[in-house]
Amino acid sequence: MTSAISIRQLNKTYTSGLKALNNINLDIKKGEIFALLGPNGAGKTTLISTICGIVNPTDGEITANGHNVVTNFRAARSCIGLVPQEISTDAFESVYATVSFSRGLFGKPANPAYIESILRQLSLWDKRDAKIMALSGGMKRRVMIAKALSHEPDILFLDEPTAGVDVELRQDMWAMVKGLRARGATIILTTHYIEEAEEMADRIGIIRKGEILLVEEKQALMHKLGKRELRLQLQSPLAEIPQALVSLPLELSSEGNELVYRFDSQTEHSGIAELLKQLASFGIDFKDLSSSQSSLEDIFVDLLRAKP
Numbered sequence: 001m002t003s004a005i006s007i008r009q010l011n012k013t014y015t016s017g018l019k020a021l022n023n024i025n026l027d028i029k030k031g032e033i034f035a036l037l038g039p040n041g042a043g044k045t046t047l048i049s050t051i052c053g054i055v056n057p058t059d060g061e062i063t064a065n066g067h068n069v070v071t072n073f074r075a076a077r078s079c080i081g082l083v084p085q086e087i088s089t090d091a092f093e094s095v096y097a098t099v100s101f102s103r104g105l106f107g108k109p110a111n112p113a114y115i116e117s118i119l120r121q122l123s124l125w126d127k128r129d130a131k132i133m134a135l136s137g138g139m140k141r142r143v144m145i146a147k148a149l150s151h152e153p154d155i156l157f158l159d160e161p162t163a164g165v166d167v168e169l170r171q172d173m174w175a176m177v178k179g180l181r182a183r184g185a186t187i188i189l190t191t192h193y194i195e196e197a198e199e200m201a202d203r204i205g206i207i208r209k210g211e212i213l214l215v216e217e218k219q220a221l222m223h224k225l226g227k228r229e230l231r232l233q234l235q236s237p238l239a240e241i242p243q244a245l246v247s248l249p250l251e252l253s254s255e256g257n258e259l260v261y262r263f264d265s266q267t268e269h270s271g272i273a274e275l276l277k278q279l280a281s282f283g284i285d286f287k288d289l290s291s292s293q294s295s296l297e298d299i300f301v302d303l304l305r306a307k308p
């Protein structure tokens with residue numbers, strides 16, 4: 001199966017000398033929702049902009065549906081819809097005119113039935129005659145999505161789609177994006193909200209300082225990230241973990257005063273009941289216990305810190 005987007009050895013150094021992308025290799029599969037996570041200045045927008053032909057790569061190769069985005073720009077760009085971070089559209093124009101004009105920019109013949117279908121999908125049909133300036137922020141974002149979809153692209157880029165959007169609208173956007181995917185679109189989104197990636201993405205890529213740190217199926221990542229810890233403060237210090245328990249994910253810390261048990265929070269059986277029974281059978285008493293769960297956010301931060 002061909003990839004929707006294929007990126008090979010992509011580098012981007014701005015004229016200022018800043019290296020914003022460093023040897024990026026990435027394939028986005030057709031029909032997936034791919035979330036690109038990274039801190040401010042990581043290179044997310046630069047990456048999207050090079051794929052969309054807004055920023056020229058320094059070297060490397062990018063194809064969209066098999067078309068090279070530099071040498072075959074028109075064919076590549078016509079497969080792509082881009083919803084930029086900033087809302088930029090003509091405030092005095094009506095919703096319908098803005099969206100159909102956008103289609104014309106791609107040289108596509110007018111198709112009122114298609115424009116109606118996307119406006120309906122985005123709950124904008126009732127607002128089709130409203131001027132953009134009279135819409136709420138959330139509605140304006142929907143107009144940006146309608147514009148991006150106006151020329152019937154099958155790859156959609158959403159750069160921070162829900163930045164500054166309230167919780168209700170954010171959930172609406174998530175439902176809408178999933179709906180687009182269900183109709184066959186490939187979606188690449190950048191976000192600062194780990195929760196958003198968790199909710200929507202099939203795969204997650206983490207970028208930092210212009211480098212892709214990891215690309216992973218969300219489920220696999222969640223599995224890795226979803227660790228929990230149980231800490232037992234012991235009545236009396238232990239010199240070592242009893243031989244019968246060494247196969248358990250146990251660690252002795254605080255000079256033998258604390259036992260730490262780490263387990264997978266996604267699992268149905270934590271093994272805590274058995275652990276406590278076994279400790280009792282070895283006469284290991286504890287005076288206090290606490291448990292904690294590493295959030296996705298914690299792990300994301302850890303991951304970013306882990307590599308200097």
Ligand SMILES: Nc1ncnc2c1ncn2[C@@H]1O[C@H](COP(=O)(O)OP(=O)(O)OP(=O)(O)O)[C@@H](O)[C@H]1O
Pocket residue numbers: 014015016018020038039040041042043044045046047
């Ligand atoms: N036109 C430009 N000229 C020079 N440097 C730039 C230009 N655009 C971006 N940069 C720099 O490139 C780096 C990557 O920026 P980019 O906007 O791609 O990051 P980002 O991950 O999208 O950040 P954010 O989450 O803040 O939007 C930053 O250091 C930024 O200052």
